[in-house]
Amino acid sequence: MPGDGYPDWEAVYQDNATWVYRTIYARVGNRADAEDLTAEVFLAALRPLRLTASVGEVRGYLRATARTVLAAHWRETLGREITSIDDIEQPPESEQAISTAPQRVAGVLGQLPDNYRRILELRFLQGRSIKESAAELGVTVANAKVLQHRALRLAAQVNEEGES
């Protein structure tokens, strides 16, 4: 066999755990689910893994397993596919394959009215509390909540339009 494979399962894990986790995190948005699903991918994929496979084949296999695991997660929790891991040309460990969220988000935010864009930046991108965000924007907490809900609704509309 060509010498471009992995020596053992531990090497497979060390080399691929981070991009698999990040790929999933970008599609579930929270650590608890990302950790569970990443564990599921490796527990399912490593046992039957053939070490004669090349690095590229192993990564393709891990991405395919992650796709299946993520699809099952959405069916079980929300009954529909919210996000997916697509077939792509780029290698699975590349930034473009891991997540396109930053580019997409920048595109969406740029199309929102100023106060909508700012509340989403504060709450999501900067992780600020509703209270801090309200103070920053000079509105009441109740107003900030309403603003956030409306901003997310509009962002979702813009995002879906960009999709189709």
Added chain:
Amino acid sequence: MNTRALRRYIDDLLRGRRPKPFRPDDFEAAQIRTAIELQAARQESDAPRPEFLADLHRRLAAQQDSAARPAPKSNATRRNVIVGTSAAAAAAVAAVSIDRALIDSQVAEGGNSEPQELTPSTGRWVRVAASADVTGGVMRPFDVGSVIGFVRRVDGKAEAVSGVCTHQGCRLWFDAPDDRLRCPCHSTSFAPTGLVVTHQLPIAPTPLPTLMVREQGGVIEVFVPAPPNWSA
């Protein structure tokens, strides 16, 4: 509409908690998708915790350890169980034993249970469907005697997987709304690619073998092994 559940879901995402399941409608799903992207775009938020990586490493080591121990299991016994249950099962066994024979020989070489391609050394191309009948999103079943399977189209190209469960040889059916192949015997399910999606068995069954496919003159053909008494 499920405004309260949606708000709670978004709130959980923002607080870094595990969100709770509910049944969102289209627009709620779109908002969740956007919230996830916003959350994932946060700087430096997506690196795995070292504690998590170390813990998963331990779990994998334990799993690999138990897998390394020789498990006394005989395929012959399993097959005997199936033989004689019904005509349908018998037909399925004919197919699975071909799968098994090929998989087993490859397992012996490399301990591999990744999806295998069935590549019989002697065999023939058999028509399984008209090209026009295999369109996007459909898994079209076929049964040519020695091989039972499903053919579908992926990016314009025809692909086929075995239609026999890798656990005990039961015949799979295609659950179109869920886009998966289901086994009626032990509720195992497979993705159209052949990968296992769900199972309730102590050991995960192997993925479905893929079959060699070619398409020409408006016809899709699968390469099937010659039957034992085949001579031509």
